[in-house]
Amino acid sequence: MTREAQGGMLRAAWRWLTEEPAQAKASWGLESGPSRVAFSDQDNFRTNRVTVGDYLDGLVSRSPMGHSATYACVNLLAGTSASLTPAVYRPGPDGVAVEDSSHPLHWVLKLDPNFDQDDYEFWEFMFASVELQGNAYAEIVRNGAGNITALLPVLNPSGVTVRRLEDGDKQYSWTADGLAKVCRQSDMLHIRGMGGDGLKGASTLSVCARTFSAATTTDTLARKVFENGVMPSGFLETDKPLSGEQRAVLESLLQDKFVGAINAGRPMLLDNGLKWNSLSINPEDAQLLESRKFSGEEICRIFGVPPGMVGYGDKSSNWGTGKEVDVLGFEKFTLRKRLRRFERALTKQLLTRVERQSGAYIKFNIEGLLRGDSAGRATFYQIMVRLGVLTRNEARRLENLPPIEGGDVPIVQMQDIPLAQAVSGTDGGNGQ
Numbered sequence: 495m496t497r498e499a500q501g502g503m504l505r506a507a508w509r510w511l512t513e514e515p516a517q518a519k520a521s522w523g524l525e526s527g528p529s530r531v532a533f534s535d536q537d538n539f540r541t542n543r544v545t546v547g548d549y550l551d552g553l554v555s556r557s558p559m560g561h562s563a564t565y566a567c568v569n570l571l572a573g574t575s576a577s578l579t580p581a582v583y584r585p586g587p588d589g590v591a592v593e594d595s596s597h598p599l600h601w602v603l604k605l606d607p608n609f610d611q612d613d614y615e616f617w618e619f620m621f622a623s624v625e626l627q628g629n630a631y632a633e634i635v636r637n638g639a640g641n642i643t644a645l646l647p648v649l650n651p652s653g654v655t656v657r658r659l660e661d662g663d664k665q666y667s668w669t670a671d672g673l674a675k676v677c678r679q680s681d682m683l684h685i686r687g688m689g690g691d692g693l694k695g696a697s698t699l700s701v702c703a704r705t706f707s708a709a710t711t712t713d714t715l716a717r718k719v720f721e722n723g724v725m726p727s728g729f730l731e732t733d734k735p736l737s738g739e740q741r742a743v744l745e746s747l748l749q750d751k752f753v754g755a756i757n758a759g760r761p762m763l764l765d766n767g768l769k770w771n772s773l774s775i776n777p778e779d780a781q782l783l784e785s786r787k788f789s790g791e792e793i794c795r796i797f798g799v800p801p802g803m804v805g806y807g808d809k810s811s812n813w814g815t816g817k818e819v820d821v822l823g824f825e826k827f828t829l830r831k832r833l834r835r836f837e838r839a840l841t842k843q844l845l846t847r848v849e850r851q852s853g854a855y856i857k858f859n860i861e862g863l864l865r866g867d868s869a870g871r872a873t874f875y876q877i878m879v880r881l882g883v884l885t886r887n888e889a890r891r892l893e894n895l896p897p898i899e900g901g902d903v904p905i906v907q908m909q910d911i912p913l914a915q916a917v918s919g920t921d922g923g924n925g926q
Contacts, residue, residue, distance in 0.1 A: 559626070560710070561706065561709050561710055561713060561789075561793065562790070562805075563709065563789070563790035563791075563793040563794060563804060563806070564706065564709075564793050566799075566804035566805065567625075567793060567794060567796075567797040567799045567804055568622050568625050568626060570799060570803060570804060571621060571622075571625055571797060571799065571828070571829075571832065572617075572618045572619075572621035572622040572625060573618055574829065574863070575617065575618075575621045575829065575832060575833060575836075575858070576613075576614050576615075576616075576618035576621060577614065577863075578833065578858040578859055578860050579603065579604050579613055579614075579617070579858070579859065580603050580604070580617075580836070580837070580840060580856050580857060580858045580859075581593050581594075581595075581600065581603060581604055581856070581857065581859060582594045582597040582599050582600060582603070582845070582854060582855075582856055583854065583855055583856070583857055584597075584852070584853060584854045585852075585853040591853075591855075594854065597854075598641040598642060598643075599642055599844060599845075599856075602642055602643065602644065602645060603840075603856070607632075607644065607645045608635075608644045608645060608646050608647075609644070611647075616632075616645065616647060619647055620632065620647065620685065620836075621832070621836075623647075623651045624685055624686075624687045624695070624832075624835075625687075625698060625797065626697070626698055627651040627652050627687075627697050627698070627699065628651075628686070628687035628688075628689070628690060628694070628695035628696045628697040628698060628700075628701075629651045629652075629654065629684065629685070629686055629687060629690075629694050629695045629697075630647075630651060630683075630684070630685040631647070631648035631651055631654055631666070631668075631682060631683065631684055632645040632646060632647045632648065632682070632683040633645070633646040633647075633648065633675075633677065633681065633682060633683075634680075634681050634682060634683055634844075642844060645683060648668055648670070650668065650669070652697065653668055653669060654666055654667070654668040654694075655667040655668065656684075656693040656694050657693070658693065663678055663679050663680075664678070664679040664682075664684075664693065665677075665678060665679075666678075666679070666682045666684070683839070683840075683843050683844065684839070684843070685835065685836060685839045685840075686839075687835075689701065698796065698797075702796050705789075705792050705793065705796060706793070708789060708792075709789035709790070709792065709793055712785045712786050712789045713786065713789075716786055731768070731769045732767050732768050732769065733767055734767055787806060790804075794806060797828075798827065798828040799824065799828060800820035800823060800824055802820050803820055803821070803824060825860075825863060829860075829863075833858045833860070836858070837855070837856055837857055837858060840856040841854075841855045841856045844856065861892070871893075875889040875892075879905070880905075880906065880907055881906065882904040882905060882906045884904075885901060885902050885903060885904050885905075886898065886901035886902075886905075887901035887902050
């Protein structure tokens with residue numbers, strides 16, 4: 495594949511990624527979606543024209559990624575997971591797993607998965623694909639020696655067809671850059687999400703289409719309320735009869751000078767007994783704010799993200815101890831299972847059976863995510879070094895600091911001796 499062709503495919507990645515599978519489009523199309531394009535909007539009913547607003551509503555309803563909660567959740571999950579680069583590990587001489595930087599996959603997983611993407615971009619796309627479409631695919635490229643040299647993401651996960659062959663193997667079919675492509679299971683990295691039929695994972699956009707539809711509809715309603723100038727709004731009252739021409743003049747005057755947010759608070763000059771009666775509606779009284787908040791929390795519930803981490807929730811969950819609890823829960827109950835899913839799939843599909851049997855595996859390094867603040871890390875290192883669990887150089891290595899002379903010797907405090915020796919006054923070191 496040429497560089498230009500692959501670049502064109504990558505530029506279309508998010509467009510493909512945020513579109514729903516075919517089975518979900520029936521509830522999101524312009525004709526039948528929750529905010530369908532209308533041909534009866536005020537004066538357009540007579541002229542048979544469609545407003546720009548209604549057209550945009552139709553486009554938004556087709557892409558749930560346009561909802562702020564959906565975008566924030568997927569961005570948080572995919573971005574955080576992608577920052578924890580995977581690596582190949584093998585058992586060391588003393589039985590402790592060590593990173594195998596000499597393995598052919600080291601360069602592909604940690605630095606350069608393909609010609610156009612770095613490791614962060616690649617893994618972010620793969621995680622986002624699973625979150626939205628329920629599946630992530632990457633074509634495996636090998637050299638003449640059989641070593642994996644590149645992983646090329648399939649930019650339209652919903653367009654991949656998977657079927658079981660008679661020999662038990664799987665066959666993947668998809669279209670890339672206008673060309674039909676087919677490959678066997680050994681040449682395709684496939685990470686499946688929850689659910690599905692065993693061949694493919696279930697699409698979140700399809701399974702939870704009603705929730706996304708309700709959220710986008712609520713946002714559209716709120717936008718229309720503010721666009722039409724709810725504050726202030728009302729009606730003109732008079733005890734004198736008005737002719738059709740007078741009504742048209744008053745209506746035109748209100749539309750031109752007093753409707754819209756830009757004209758809010760503009761003084762109104764009335765005569766001939768006209769009176770203005772305000773009908774201002776508080777959005778909170780109309781339950782718009784509560785409805786939008788509930789829709790956002792519903793989406794957070796789908797992705798397993800604490801609402802406070804994407805701007806929802808009350809003040810106690812957004813700051814202080816509440817935020818710390820949210821972060822810990824996010825790491826334990828949301829990120830861990832996603833990383834585990836990727837780790838098992840990568841280990842099984844990218845490593846050979848012999849490598850797996852020898853103890854090699856692929857794992858994401860979450861140490862950076864679990865690091866606390868400076869004071870917390872200092873306390874942790876102090877305790878671990880005093881207990882002899884870590885050496886000084888091991889602690890320095892965790893902080894990306896160079897080793898020091900004599901820092902590889904475990905040390906313990908002098909008072910850490912058996913109680914019997916302390917009572918008898920003997921020296922545990924020389925037996926006196």
